Amino acid sequence: MNLKTVVVGAGGISNAWFPPLIQEGIEIAAVVDLNIETARAQIKKYELKAVASIDLEATLEQHRPDFVIDLTIPEAHREVTITALQAGYPVLGEKPMATNMDDAREMVRISTDTGKMYAVSQSRRWDKNHDILRRTIESGVIGKVTAINCDFYIGAHFGGFRDEMSSPLLLDMAIHHFDMARFFTGADPIAVYAKEYNPVGSWYKGDAAASCIFEMTDDIVFTYVGSWCSEGCHTSWNGNWRVIGEKGTLIYEYDKAPYGEVVESDTTDFHRPLKKADITDSPLEAFGMHGAICEMIDFLKTGKTPQTECKDNIKSLAMVFSAIESAKRRQRILVEL
Ligand SMILES: NC(=O)c1ccc[n+]([C@@H]2O[C@H](COP(=O)([O-])OP(=O)(O)OC[C@H]3O[C@@H](n4cnc5c(N)ncnc54)[C@H](O)[C@@H]3O)[C@@H](O)[C@H]2O)c1
Structure with a gap:
């Protein structure tokens, strides 16, 4: 067909x-x-x-x-x-x-x-490293996830609509990172406290930087620190990630393959002996927009629901607007759909 x-x-x-x-x-x-x-x-x-x-x-x-x-x-x-x-x-x-x-x-x-x-x-769901991180978390190698952190720093001079938006970082960029946090952990947002701001010297009209703490389901805390107005020492566009579980930690930074360390054995030492975490491979073959297109093709041919179907994706968008609202009110806000 x-x-x-x-x-x-x-x-x-x-x-x-x-x-x-x-x-x-x-x-x-x-x-x-x-x-x-x-x-x-x-x-x-x-x-x-x-x-x-x-x-x-x-x-x-x-x-x-x-x-x-x-x-x-x-x-x-x-x-x-x-x-x-x-x-x-x-x-x-x-x-x-x-x-x-x-x-x-x-x-x-x-x-x-x-x-x-x-x-x-959400093009970043169809990325080999991202799928590897998600599968590795899902494998249970670091145990139950307790915290996930993302740092994102880029000095981006776009011109055009982003320079005019009121919340360029949170609405046009952080939506990727917020959706990735949900993708990696399978957790959904409950509440957020956020500080949104426009750094001195910014070339954006709206707030181009933010720090957000999300309470997620499964008692996971997702901490996001991002800026689109940060010159020098950039992270990758995907951000640098740390996922902490009961048994160890996974790192995904600078678009390099995820790696991690887990406790080898319980001892009374100050630091417990560690070993490399087993990383789960990914069978993904279509990346970025190609992945989104393949899921739509699959839906049209078989009826299989795409993972970013609007009823699910609105949860990632709700993280954005709840963060913006929290920053405005200077309060913890429940993430409501
Ligand atoms: N997934 C990603 O990594 C990624 C990267 C960049 C942009 N985007 C998203 O893609 C979208 C477009 O971004 P862009 O950089 O291509 O913007 P752009 O400004 O380069 O292009 C947008 C185009 O849409 C047209 N347009 C606007 N309103 C229209 C309407 N009502 N009907 C028909 N055409 C209309 C404009 O004339 C323009 O040609 C945005 O939502 C942006 O957030 C996603």
């Missing part, structure tokens, strides 16, 4: 989507963008047999795709996704789902009411 899609939004990130779509043999019937020249340029660049359009509804009616891919800016996700769902098409959209919880809840409700799948691409 050859699947057909319509891609909405032909900006920077579409360069990460067209190659795997082509690789999977998905017919790209149309590329829709507010700026027709942007759509035309991407069609030409990827030698697509697609039409360029600025009118989503008319395009959907004309081409009747199997699913829609939403790669627009976060502010447009609600409108594009709801238009597609209500017209009867499943949607695979870029993160973040929406720019506020009311919009996200409405999107989830419309997905439920229409019975049309809406999955959010």
